[in-house]
Amino acid sequence: MSDFDLDSFIPYRLAVLAGKVSREFSQHYSQRFGISRAEWRVVAHLSAAGPASVGEIHQRVDMDKSRVSRAASRLEKVGLLTKEEHPVDGRLVKLSLTEAGEAMMQELEEVANAYQAELLARLGPEGDALFASVERLGEREDT
Amino acid sequence: MSDFDLDSFIPYRLAVLAGKVSREFSQHYSQRFGISRAEWRVVAHLSAAGPASVGEIHQRVDMDKSRVSRAASRLEKVGLLTKEEHPVDGRLVKLSLTEAGEAMMQELEEVANAYQAELLARLGPEGDALFASVERLGEREDT
DNA sequence: TATTGTTATACTCTATAACTATA
DNA sequence: TATAGTTATAGAGTATAACAATA
Numbered sequence A, B: 001m002s003d004f005d006l007d008s009f010i011p012y013r014l015a016v017l018a019g020k021v022s023r024e025f026s027q028h029y030s031q032r033f034g035i036s037r038a039e040w041r042v043v044a045h046l047s048a049a050g051p052a053s054v055g056e057i058h059q060r061v062d063m064d065k066s067r068v069s070r071a072a073s074r075l076e077k078v079g080l081l082t083k084e085e086h087p088v089d090g091r092l093v094k095l096s097l098t099e100a101g102e103a104m105m106q107e108l109e110e111v112a113n114a115y116q117a118e119l120l121a122r123l124g125p126e127g128d129a130l131f132a133s134v135e136r137l138g139e140r141e142d143t
Numbered sequence C: 001t002a003t004t005g006t007t008a009t010a011c012t013c014t015a016t017a018a019c020t021a022t023a
Numbered sequence D: 001t002a003t004a005g006t007t008a009t010a011g012a013g014t015a016t017a018a019c020a021a022t023a
Helices: A012-032 A037-048 A052-058 A065-077 A098-137 B010-033 B037-049 B054-060 B065-077 B101-139
Strands: A082-086 A093-097 B081-083 B095-098
Touching: A012 A037, A012 A098, A012 B010, A012 B081, A037 A052, A037 A065, A037 A082, A037 A093, A052 A065, A052 A093, A065 A082, A065 B054, A082 B037, A082 B081, A093 A098, A093 B081, A098 B101, B010 B037, B010 B101, B037 B054, B037 B081, B037 B095, B037 B101, B054 B065, B054 B095, B095 B101
Parallel strands: none
Antiparallel strands: A082 A093, B081 B095
């Protein structure tokens, strides 16, 4: 026996909570739109920021290059985005949502906003504090 | 383009943060003690709560039975815990830490407390608010 | 040589479900 | 028949590294 309490250990609580919230939310879109979490992130980023390269998404969205690349290929195959060669630097690939992709994101956005509202309602006034904390812990020491 | 911002979407931020914190912490124990995250959870729970069955750990620690079972088997093989048959109900298995297990947890506890302190220092006074929020979102609607 | 993206590999997680042994 | 635990399997997620094309 010891005095260590797993329930008050931040990494554990965050992992459990993040897993729960992520599962809960993915139920709102995975079957309905047939995309994975990785694909959802790529679509969401493209929708918010416009066309981007694999590397840009990799840096912005906490997924490594290979995962972004695979997600993009799958999304292309399903007709949700297109790949074009960058005009000046042939190594870069420009990913853009197709109309179908934009349309799907339109619906996804509503789903996401509704879920976010639900979470904020559960949180009440403490919502801001959660955000501030997440922001603070998420700051990168590296770079 | 749309007005949806992935960065202010709670499920995304939580997933990224939990992954980061979990990776960071696991670096503090995985090589040093040669255990996985699942095994760490089992050991921590046994250390805090005393001997328990697979099912009890499963319910308390957000891992399904099979994962607990595998973690326990591995820990037994390495000599960190023992399995005994329950005296009255032969279906139950009583998991207990060995002396080696307790000793390891002793050290692990220090590592964990140090990391927790580091996180709380990064958070400053907002630490409590984070906890309250995690608590609130973590409440189970089911049961 | 260095960089971008793709592909390959291997290992961990997650989710199910089949299976056993006991009740 | 129901429950506790084990084992099997398949699908995601994660981490690396090799590789081809371009710079």
